[in-house]
Amino acid sequence: MKQRGISSFAGQRIWIIGASSGIGEACAKALIKAGAKVALSSRRIERLTALAAQQDTLVLPLDVTNQEQITNAYQTLLQCWGGLDLMLFVSGVYTPLRADNFDFEIAKKTIDANLLGPMRAVAVVLPEMLKRQSGHIAIVGSVAGYSGLPKALAYGPSKAAIINFCETLYYDLLPKGIGVHMISPGFVATEATAQNDFEMPALISAEEAATEILKGIQVGEFDIHFPKRFSGFLKFLRILPYPIYFWILRRFVKI
Template sequence: MRSLNRPITAWAGRRVWLVGASSGIGAALARELLQAGARVALSARRAGLLQGVAAGHAQAVVAPFDILDQHAWAERYHDICDQMGGVDLIVFCAAAYQPERSWEVTSDGAAHTLAVNLRSVYTGLATVLPAMLARGSGGIAIVASVAGYLGLPNASVYGPSKAALINLAELLYTDLRPRGLDVYLINPGFVQTPLTAKNTFAMPALQTPQAAATAIRRGLAAGQFEIHFPKRFTLVLKLLRRMPYRWRFALINHFLLPQ
């Protein structure tokens, strides 16, 4: 079967901008790509953590900034282009998460989560797309989540923000693939990160950041549009999403809500 994207099998010299590279999946993926020979610009707010990820990798570029500062995007992008000559692939991996039921959501908290998870991606796209479209090549990778597949308890703002990213990736593919760009949608299950450490419930099929990074790299090498993992968990959620609402709600209430 033909790949939806051009497979990325050779990383030597490829210029990657990884936004959200200070911890968790982002840090593990940054190390994975650096070891494969890519030139990786590492961005997040915490410069010290980025320095730790970059340690020992001459081809790493530490580029800290606050993704909520819309003006900082253009400044940082120009700095990265000056050092690397451009960006071949941007990976949006930054995220905010607060486990909460719907009645616990606050206006300020929701605004912050949506700004980090969704608005920043739009700002980043507006920053990098003009150059990619002008040369007719480049890649956009958006890290969403299986929490965006369907409405799940405790993901009252996080889940809808990730559902929006899934929708965004789908329409980006339709818009951009005919113009020479590749679009990758990454939907992880539970991964051991500072975000999931906030959870007080059992997380099925919990995996390490390194396992997640390996799965992402394999998906990119296969040219997949949606890269989802681990399959033993994500396929169950995909099946649940296809069920009639009556069955779906009954299963969620039985298995995922406190009895």
């Protein structure tokens, strides 16, 4: 059994959480262009409003760490649209952390935003989708969730858990007619990566990332990862025995 995709985005009701910049903003622009009905969420309302000015679009500001705000935004969306076809959760935060500057408060905030955030949103949209036996849930994780990498002492675990969460959702929801899309980008040039002080291999633009994401959702792909030359290599690394994995990491990753 393979899950169905969304062959055309025209007229589809799509909620993008984390739409104010980077990958989420690029997805929003592409979906608006494709004729989708789009609802934009994140904290920076002025950026969402500027994006929405391009079309008749819902602006639903929220903080993903706040359950009540997510629930209220979804209720508004339902009142306006009567249903939801795709929840695209892009929001995420990244603070470089290594063992010598490990900070539990940063770790807690990272898990709250990157893992509990998507879980809150899924908990809110699932009952209606299950009732209708249709809809799609897409969550942006990261290739940093594949296996342990430097400077990702909180970010890595938050994204590793997203992989497990999506796998389990996919297992449960495939027979129910609900699509699940796990999105694992490599390096993408955005505000989040502008802070990186090292050369990012296989760096792509947010627009290229959006193209990959929307293409994957259209064909019903569960495991959407890109760019393949980088994500494919990391997938290979994670199946190696640990001594070889860590040897390669120490030999070639100079950060």
